[in-house]
Amino acid sequence: MIDFSPPLVQLLSLDGERISRPDFDPWVSDLDGPALLALYRDMVVVRRIDTEATALQRQGELGLWPPLLGQEAAQVGSARALRNDDFVFPSYRENAVAYCRGVQLTDIVRVWRGNAQSGWDPYTVNMATPAIIIGAQTLHATGWALGAQRDEVDSVAITYFGDGATSEGDVNEALIFAASFQAPVIFFCQNNHWAISEPVGVQAHRNIADRAPGFGIPSLRIDGNDVIAVLAATRIALDRARAGDGPTFIEAVTYRMGPHTTADDPTRYRDPAELAEWKTRDPLVRLHRLLTKLGEITPEVEAATQALADAAAAELRAGCIGMPDPEPLSVFDHVYATPNATLERQRTDYAGYLTSFGSSDQPGEGR
Amino acid sequence: MIDFSPPLVQLLSLDGERISRPDFDPWVSDLDGPALLALYRDMVVVRRIDTEATALQRQGELGLWPPLLGQEAAQVGSARALRNDDFVFPSYRENAVAYCRGVQLTDIVRVWRGNAQSGWDPYTVNMATPAIIIGAQTLHATGWALGAQRDEVDSVAITYFGDGATSEGDVNEALIFAASFQAPVIFFCQNNHWAISEPVGVQAHRNIADRAPGFGIPSLRIDGNDVIAVLAATRIALDRARAGDGPTFIEAVTYRMGPHTTADDPTRYRDPAELAEWKTRDPLVRLHRLLTKLGEITPEVEAATQALADAAAAELRAGCIGMPDPEPLSVFDHVYATPNATLERQRTDYAGYLTSFGSSDQPGEGR
Amino acid sequence: MTTLMTPSIVSTVPGLNAPQPSPLSETTTLTVAKAINEGLRQAMLDDPKVVLLGEDIGALGGVFRVTSDLLAQFGARRVIDTPLAESAIIGTAVGLAYRGYRPVCEIQFDGFIFPGFDQIVSQVAKFHYRTQGAVRMPITIRVPFGGGIGAAEHHSESPEAYFTHTSGLRVIAVSNAQDAYSLIRQAIASDDPVLYFEPKRRYHVKGEVVPELGAPMEQAVIVRPGTDVTLLTYGALVSTARDAALAAADEGVSIEVIDLRSLSPVDYAVVEASVRKTGRLVVTHEAAQSGGLGGEIIATVTERCFSYLESAPVRVTGFDVPYPPAKLESHHLPDLDRILDGVDRVMGRR
C-alpha cells in the first residue's frame, strides 16, 4: 500500500546511496546497473543538448531557449516510465521528455529557431508540441484521457507543468474535471522553485502536493532530482490510471539551475547561495555516485557516454543550422483544414504582390 | 482552539436541541432567547419575501426570481455576524443577506423586474449587487480585501457562492490569491447540493470544505440549516480575518428546496424523495422548536412575526409594481464616467430618431 | 444525513429505458430548438466519435432543452454533464479532438463563453496552424445568442465579432429550423472548429425541416430578392429583416434580404453580386456597432464594389453600450422601424 501523503520521497541520497522504502522499492526492482546506466546516459545527453541549444541561442541561431538544467531527473525519470501509447502534454521546458519520446533533435529546436510553431507531428511520438499559455495543456491532457477512457484502452495521459502554473484557473479546472470523471491522467508538476522571478511561495502557502487531495486526487511529493524516485512515482501513477483508479498528482521537487530562458537574468532576483546549495543536489552527480558504487562507471563507459552526448550535440547543431527557411506563402498554409475563400484571396493578392518585386528588388527592404 | 477539519458542525439538532460544543459555544454565548428570536424573525421575513417574489414572477411582474427557500439559516446566520463596514460580494441568490444588510425591498427586485442591471448603490449598504457570471465575485472580494489590508483597517470581505461555482477557475484563483496575500476575506460556500440540474457530486468528489486546506486556507464544514452554527462559524472567520490571520473557507451544507430559478423545472432531474428528506431539516422549523422550548414563542410573537412578514411582502409588491420604467435614453447613461464622443453621437442620433415618431406613432410597433 | 454528498456523476438517468426516438426521415415541422436536437441526434448516430459536453445538457436536456433525450439515447459517455467551468469544457474538448473525437460543446448562454475565451482563441483556433495540419480541431461550440427575451445580465450578448476576428475559427449563425438542423450537422462534420450561434429568442419558432444537409454552410442565402437595397443580416434578425422588406415593398422600395449564415468566412460572392445590383447596402445586427461585423462587411464591400455604391452603406445595430436591462432592450435592439429608418437613410430619404 502506498501512502499518498508522505513527506518528500527520496530513494537515492545525495551521497548516491540507494534508500530503501518498502512501499516504493517494488516499483523499481528492475533497476539493475545497466538500467540505471541507461537513465544516466539519457540525463547526460539531455544536459549536453541543453548546453548546446543555449550556445546556439547565444550564437544567434535560436531565438530563445528554455534550459532544463537541473531538471533532468524529473524529466527522464518520468518519461522513461511511459509506454509508447501513453500521451504527453508538456509545457515548453520538457525537452528531455521529448528526447526520451524519440523526437528528432532538429525538431526540438525548430520552434525556438522560429521556423514553425511546432516542431513535430505529435502523433508520431505521442507527445504534444510545446504549450506556451501556462497551464492550458493540463486541460488537453484531461480531455485526451476522457477519450482514452471512452475508447476503453489503458493508455494514460501525462501532463507537465510548473509550480507557477498551479495558480492558473485552467490547472485547477483540470484537476476538477479529472477527479469528476476519474480520468486516466497524471499531473506531473515540476516544482523548480521559480516562475521566472517569482519564488514558489508567491503561488502557494503550502506544499503544492497538498493541493490535489482536496480535489479528491491522491498526490505524491518526491525528490525531483532523484531519478529513481521519479520513475517509481510515475509508475505508481500510471498503474493507478491503467487500473481505472483515476488521476494522480506528482510534485517533483527540483530546481531551475539556469535562467528562466536565455532572455532572463536571474541575478536580478535570485540569491546565488540558493543556486549553490542546489548544485549539491545535482541529479546527475547523485546517480553517478550510485553507479560508481555499483561499479558501472568505467573509463570506457564515461568515454562512450560523452561521445554519445557530443554526437547528439553535433546532430542538434547541424540540424539547427541546416534547417531551411519556410516558404513565404506558407504563412497562409494550414489555417484551416477546409478551403476558405477570404484567406485564399489574401494569399492570391500577396502572391501577386511578391511577384511584383524583381529578383534584385526584395520586399521588406524599402524601395 | 478551533479544529478546522471537523465533520459537519451542528449546534442545533433537528429536534431543536441546542448541541453544546466547547469550541464553538463561546462564539454564540450572547445568543439568548430574544437574540434567537430576532434571527427567527429574519428568517420568517426573508422566506415570506421569497414567496412573494416567486408569486410576482408567476404574475408576470418579475422576469425571473432565484428562490432561496431552504437557505435562510445560511444567509441570515452569516449576514448577521457581519459589521457594517464589512463588505459582501454575493452571487444572485443572496436576497436574505441583502435584507439583513438593509437593502430596500424594492431594490432587491429591481434587477429581476428588468429595470436596471443592479438594484442599489453598493456603498450605501456595503454589499455589491448580484453577480451572475459564476464565481467572478470571489475575485472581487479578494481584491477588496487586499485594499482593506492596505488601508490597515480590520474590515472584512465575505463572498457568497454555490457548490457549482467551486469548479470555476476564478474561485480557485481567488483562493490562491487570498492565501498568497493572507487577505481578510471569507469564502462562504452555500452547498445547496445542486447547480441547476447537476448534483454536487459532478463538481467535487470530496467534501467541498476539504478543498481549501490544500490551498493553505483553513475551512469549516457546518450545517447550513443551523443558524447558530452558521453564525458561530462566520464569527470565527471574521475574527481570524480581523486579527490578520487571513482567509477562511466555510462550507454551509444546505439544500435548495425550490427550483434553481422560476424558469427551472426540477422534476426533470431531481428525486422528490430527496426534497422530502430535506424538508425534515427545515431551518425555520428547527429554530422554532428551540424557541418554543425556550418559551419565546407565544401567540402574540407568532402574530407579530407574521405581521412583519406580511408587511414586508406588501411593501415588496407595492414597490415592485409601482416601479417606474426607465427612460428610453437612459440606455446610454453611465457607460463611461467620462464623456465619449462616439457614444454621444449614437445618443443624439437615437434621440432624433425617437422624436421623429409622433406621439401616436410609437417606435417598436411597426409602421 | 445520507444525501449530504451525492456520490458521483449522474448514475441513474431518467428515461434511460424509454423507447429510442428514430432520426428524422421525412419533412417535419419542428421548432428551431428541436431541429438542432434532431441534427445532434443524427450526427451522433452517424459518427460514434461525436460527444456532447456542457452544463446541464444531460438529464435536464440543457436549459433550452436542445439536448433533450440525448442522454437517454446515447448514455453518459457521450452526453457529458460537466462541472461548471467553461475553460475546461473547451479545453477538454481540445484534448478529446486530439484523440480523434468530435466534441460538441454547449455554452449555456452567450455571456458565459468568456471564461472559455482563452482556450478558444489560443488553442482551438490555432492548433491546426500550429501543428501544420497534424492536429485537427473538429470542435463545434454551440452558443445561444442575442437578446429580446427580457433576461438578466449576460444572457443576451452577441459576441460573434470576437470570433470572426479570430483566424482559424469558422463562425455560423442560423436563423431558421431548416438551417438549424442542416448546419449543426455540417458544423459537426467540419474538420475545422465552428462557433455555432443559435437564435435564442427564436428557439420556439417552427419551420419545415427536410432531413438533408442542404447547401454548404459557408454559403449565404438570398431570403428575399430585391433590386433597390441589399439588407444583410443573420440569426434572429433575419425574420425582422424579412418583415422590413415586406413593409418597404408597400412603400415601393424593393429590398434584397440576405441571410449570411456564415459569419466567417463571409460569402462575399453573394454579397457583392447583390450590392452590384442594388448599389445600396444596409447591415443590421444586435451586437454593438463599433467593431461589429457590420463595419467589417461595409469596409470589404466598399473596397470591392466602390464604384457600384450609390450611397454610403448604413448600419443598424445595437449601441455601444453594455447590454441594457430588459426594460430598455427595445431601445437597443434593431427592430422593424430602425431597419426601415436605415433603409430610408441609404435611399437618401433622410
Add this chain to the structure above:
Amino acid sequence: MTTLMTPSIVSTVPGLNAPQPSPLSETTTLTVAKAINEGLRQAMLDDPKVVLLGEDIGALGGVFRVTSDLLAQFGARRVIDTPLAESAIIGTAVGLAYRGYRPVCEIQFDGFIFPGFDQIVSQVAKFHYRTQGAVRMPITIRVPFGGGIGAAEHHSESPEAYFTHTSGLRVIAVSNAQDAYSLIRQAIASDDPVLYFEPKRRYHVKGEVVPELGAPMEQAVIVRPGTDVTLLTYGALVSTARDAALAAADEGVSIEVIDLRSLSPVDYAVVEASVRKTGRLVVTHEAAQSGGLGGEIIATVTERCFSYLESAPVRVTGFDVPYPPAKLESHHLPDLDRILDGVDRVMGRR
C-alpha cells in the same frame, strides 16, 4: 532541504535601501519603456491609491523592465508580484477599484490577456453601467503588443480589436516616448477603465520626454501633414507609416500620417477632417484584417465622408492567420513596402 519552500512573498527586496529616484522634472531623453516607467512613478507619487499588479513586476521589474525600481521605491504593498493567474490579476483589480484604488495591471505579453478576458469584458467594462455610475473602475491594463521581435507563439499578438468592440472600455495605443509617458498618466487618472497597449518592438527607441500630460488621450495626432492620402495607424506602425510618407514624398505623393492614440473612442473629428481634405484613406495595423480596427474605421469614414472619397479606402494589415512563426513574420506584418503598395492602390496606380 531548507529552501525547498520559500516561506512567503518577496520579503527582502533588492535595492530597497537604494536612493529613491526623483521624478522627471525637465525634458529628458528616454526610451519608450523608461518613459512608461517614469509615468508610473509619477502616478504613484501623485496618488497613494495607485497600485501595480502583475507577474514579475517586482524584483525583476517586469520582463521588459517597465516597472524597474518601483518595488524598491514604493514597497510590496503597492507593487504587487501576483501569483501566475491573469483572471485573478484583473478580478482582484476590480475589487481594489471597488475599494477606491486605482490598480494598474501588467499583462506580461499580449497573448496572455485571454485568460483574463472574462473579467475584462464582463466585469471591468460593465461595472459602471451595471451600477448606474455608483462603482467606478479606474483600472489601467498595460499590454505590450504587436510583433516583429522574433518571438515564440502568443508573444506577438495584436488583440486590440477585441477591446474596441467592448463597450465600457477605453483603448489607447502609444507610439513614442512622450505619449508613453503622458498617456500612462492620463490612463491611470481616468475614471474609466483603460486598455493601454505598449509598442513592444519599440520599447528601446528613445525620444524626448517633457514631464507634462499633453493633449487629452482621446485626441488623435497628425504626425505629418499631407494632402493626397490619409494614412492612419497606431502603436509601433506609426514609425513605419512616417517612413512610408517620406518615401512617398520622393515619388510626389503627399501623405498625411495620423497616429490615432485612442482606439476607442476613435477621434473621428481629426480623421474626418483629414479624409475630407485628401479624399483617400489607408489604414494599417498588424492585427488580422477581418474584424480589425481598420474595417471599423473605414466603415465609419465611408458613412460620414462618402461624397469626399476619391477611391475606396484601403487596408494594409496582418493576414487572417494565427500569428506566424518568427521566420515568417516579415510576410505577415505590414512594412514600408506593403504600406506604399496600399498607397499606390488608393491612388489608383495599381
